Amino acid sequence: MSNQSSVEILTEWDIVAARQLGRNVAKELGFGTVDQARITTAISELARNIYLYAGQGKIEIQRVTEKGLNGIMIIATDNGPGIPDIRKVMEDGFSTSGGLGAGLPGVKRLMDDFRIDTNLGEGTDIRATKWLR
Amino acid sequence: MVQIIESQYKEILARYIREQSEQNLYAGQRLSRQFLQENVQPEEVISMHKAALEELHGELPAEVWHSFDLLVEMMISYGMANRERQSLVKKQEELRVEMDLAAHVQDTLLKTDRPDVEGLDIGVVSIPSRAMNGDYIYFVYDDEGSAGVAVADVIGKGIPAALCMSMIKFGLDSLDNAAANPSEVLGVINRIVEKSIDDAMFVSMFYGKYNAENAVLTFGSAGHEPAILYRAETDRFEELRAKGLLLGVSPKAKYEDRDVQLRTGDLVIAMTDGVTEGRTEAGFIDQSIIFDMVREKKEAGAQEIAEYLYEELSRMQQADLRDDFTLVIYKKS
Numbered sequence: 374m375s376n377q378s379s380v381e382i383l384t385e386w387d388i389v390a391a392r393q394l395g396r397n398v399a400k401e402l403g404f405g406t407v408d409q410a411r412i413t414t415a416i417s418e419l420a421r422n423i424y425l426y427a428g429q430g431k432i433e434i435q436r437v438t439e440k441g442l443n444g445i446m447i448i449a450t451d452n453g454p455g456i457p458d459i460r461k462v463m464e465d466g467f468s469t470s471g472g473l474g475a476g477l478p479g480v481k482r483l484m485d486d487f488r489i490d491t492n493l494g495e496g497t498d499i500r501a502t503k504w505l506r
Numbered sequence: 507m508v509q510i511i512e513s514q515y516k517e518i519l520a521r522y523i524r525e526q527s528e529q530n531l532y533a534g535q536r537l538s539r540q541f542l543q544e545n546v547q548p549e550e551v552i553s554m555h556k557a558a559l560e561e562l563h564g565e566l567p568a569e570v571w572h573s574f575d576l577l578v579e580m581m582i583s584y585g586m587a588n589r590e591r592q593s594l595v596k597k598q599e600e601l602r603v604e605m606d607l608a609a610h611v612q613d614t615l616l617k618t619d620r621p622d623v624e625g626l627d628i629g630v631v632s633i634p635s636r637a638m639n640g641d642y643i644y645f646v647y648d649d650e651g652s653a654g655v656a657v658a659d660v661i662g663k664g665i666p667a668a669l670c671m672s673m674i675k676f677g678l679d680s681l682d683n684a685a686a687n688p689s690e691v692l693g694v695i696n697r698i699v700e701k702s703i704d705d706a707m708f709v710s711m712f713y714g715k716y717n718a719e720n721a722v723l724t725f726g727s728a729g730h731e732p733a734i735l736y737r738a739e740t741d742r743f744e745e746l747r748a749k750g751l752l753l754g755v756s757p758k759a760k761y762e763d764r765d766v767q768l769r770t771g772d773l774v775i776a777m778t779d780g781v782t783e784g785r786t787e788a789g790f791i792d793q794s795i796i797f798d799m800v801r802e803k804k805e806a807g808a809q810e811i812a813e814y815l816y817e818e819l820s821r822m823q824q825a826d827l828r829d830d831f832t833l834v835i836y837k838k839s
Contacts, residue, residue, distance in 0.1 A: 406578055407553045414582045465593045478593075479586040 379433040380420075382451075388420040391432040398434050399445055402505055411483040412445060412503055418476040419449035419499060427453025427496065437502060444485070444504040452496040459489060507544055511537070516558035523562065545592075547585035552578045605637040605665075612638055612668050616675050621647035624718050628653075629808030629835040631816045640667030641778045641832035644675060646691075648684035651718030654691070655834055658711040659730065659778040661752075666707065673702055674709065688713040688726025692750060692761040696728065699754035709753040712776045714746075716836060721768045723836070726761045728753045731779050736800055738771025743797050746774070768838040773800065773811070776836075780829035781819065795822075808837040 378398075380391040395416040399409045416432060423430035430451025437446045456462050465478050477499075481487040484501040491497040514537055522530040541551060556574040559566070616639075620628050632643055646654040658674055660667035677698040681691060691713050699709055710730040716723050725733065729752035732745040750761040768774070782793065799818050803811045812835050820831070 405553070406556075406575055407549050410549060410575075410579045410582050414579070414586075465590045465597070478590065479583075482586065482589050483582070 379431050382420050382423045382430050382432060385424060388417060388424060391416050391420045391434075394432075395434050395445070395447065398436060399503075402436065402443055402445055404445070404503070404505060408503065412447070415480045415483045415501055415503075416447055418480050419447060419501070422476065423449060423451045423453070427451030430496075439504075442504045442506070444502050446500060446502040447484070449499040449501075450496065455493040455495055455497055456489075456491045457493060459491060463489075508546065511540060511544060511546065512554055512558070514540075515554055516561065519555070519558050520562055547588065548581040549578050549585045552581055608665070608668070609634075609637045609639075612671070615672055616642060616644075618644045621645050621653040623647065623651060623653040623716065625721060625839055626653060626716055626718065627808040627837040627839050628655075629810070629812035629837070630833075631812040632830070632832040633816065633820075634830045635780070635828060636664055638665055638668035639830050639832075640664065640671070641780065641830040642671045642674060643832060643834055644678050646678060646681065646684045646686075650685070652684040652715060653718070654684050654686070654713065654715040655776065655836070656691070656695075656711055656713050657730070657776045657778065657832060657834055658709055658753075659780075659830070659832070661708045661710070670699075670703055670707060670709065673698065674711075684715070686715070687724055687763045688715060688748075689761040689763045692726050692728045692753070693759075696751075696753045696759050696761075697757055700757045703754055708755065710778075711753055714774065714776060714836070716768075721838060723766050723768055723774060724763050725766070726750060726763055728759070728761060731777060731782060733774055733776040734796075734800075735766060736773040736775070736804065737769075738773075738804070739769060741801070743800075768836075770838055771804070772838045773804065773808075774836040775800070775815075775833060777833035778830060780831040781815070781833050783829065808835040811835055811837070 378394060380387055380394055382388065382391065392413045396409055396413050399412045404412065420432050423432070430449065430453065433448040433450075435446040435448065437444045462477055463481070477489070480501055484503045486500075486502040488500045489497065518530060518533050518537060522534070552574060556571065560571070620630065630643055632639060632641055634640070640660045642656070642658040644656045644658075646656070656674075656678055658671070660670045674695060677695045678691070681694060692711060695711065709728070711728045712725065712730040712733055713727070714723050714725040714733065725746055725748060727748040728750045732747045735744045735746050737744065746764070746766065748762040748764050751759040782796070796815070796819075799815055800811065803814045806814070812833055815833060816831060
């Protein structure tokens with residue numbers, strides 16, 4: 374079961390729109406204030422990466438259900454340059470560099486599940502889910 | 507556990523709002539330590555505060571509650587940084603364990619046996635400034651009364667230096683001739699080092715070969731700190747200098763052999779620059795200080811003198827060794 378909506382990321386204002394969409398869905402699902410803030414921060418980080426490094430892309434917000442749990446999934450997709458070394462980008466300490474993919478370890482920690490697919494020259498697809506407990 | 511912390515926090519908050527005492531603040535400080543132990547994130551602390559305050563003073567205006575929502579948002583990044591820090595601390599601990607293992611392997615790998623030569627008492631101290639040692643002592647000896655000692659110092663410290671050491675050890679092992687002169691030994695090791703290590707890495711080495719038959723020490727040096735010779739008869743010091751480039755600079759480097767006759771009570775002290783370049787608050791440690799220390803202990807056994815020098819010099823530097831510290835003492839008995 375899924376129910377989705379999305380925001381195209383072209384300008385910095387679209388980051389705010391993506392956050393708003395995510396917050397609305399998170400609130401409707403019953404996430405508390407702290408988790409709402411975590412989810413929107415994760416959306417912010419992913420949307421900023423798109424805005425700064427890919428130029429344009431899309432943030433989708435999906436309601437997901439699995440094994441009796443409800444959750445929210447953020448899907449960030451772009452057709453940008455891709456990330457050359459995922460392992461490096463996912464390492465702690467790298468996020469402070471401010472470069473491409475910075476903040477991804479943080480996003481991974483803020484959410485429960487995290488998956489990244491990236492191809493050089495083709496783009497990146499990141500899916501991050503938080504479950505309601 | 508978190509529920510217990512939450513109720514404790516509410517309790518402390520209630521007490522503090524009633525009475526702003528230092529005791530209540532202290533209770534809060536102690537609880538914050540528990541927050542860290544239980545991995546409570548900054549944003550959760552704010553949320554906990556808001557919930558507790560709502561229960562205690564639900565009558566407060568809406569503006570107050572809104573302000574906490576902003577604060578939660580503000581603290582998320584701090585929470586992220588905090589979690590990242592925890593993960594880095596854990597990684598650092600893993601690295602430390604690995605370093606300890608590596609240092610242990612180094613000890614085993616580079617182990618050298620002190621020769622038992624008639625008329626010669628040998629003392630050795632080698633203390634790394636970090637986990638791995640960039641100084642190296644190696645003995646080459648036979649049953650005919652030849653006892654060679656190599657004292658090497660890789661320019662640089664830590665793991666790269668330690669890795670380089672293994673190469674020197676196997677180079678020395680392959681010589682398998684304790685009677686070889688320093689010029690030959692240094693020449694062979696120079697070619698090995700020159701071929702195998704990167705241009706930015708150099709090794710200095712002192713090589714001394716003692717011949718028990720005539721009590722002559724033949725020594726050579728590859729850009730190494732001069733060894734010190736103490737003459738018991740005259741109570742004077744001499745420097746044992748020999749010409750030669752650092753190992754690894756040029757494959758054509760040539761090394762000297764120099765002879766010195768040892769007499770009873772004489773001491774030969776070969777060391778690395780960690781010994782002579784020790785610093786105190788007053789500046790470099792003067793060579794005359796080392797001479798005085800040697801005079802003080804000249805009657806003792808070689809090992810005792812070596813340990814005495816190490817203890818005194820490291821005490822003078824407030825036990826803050828900046829470089830690996832290595833010395834070997836040959837005492838003619």
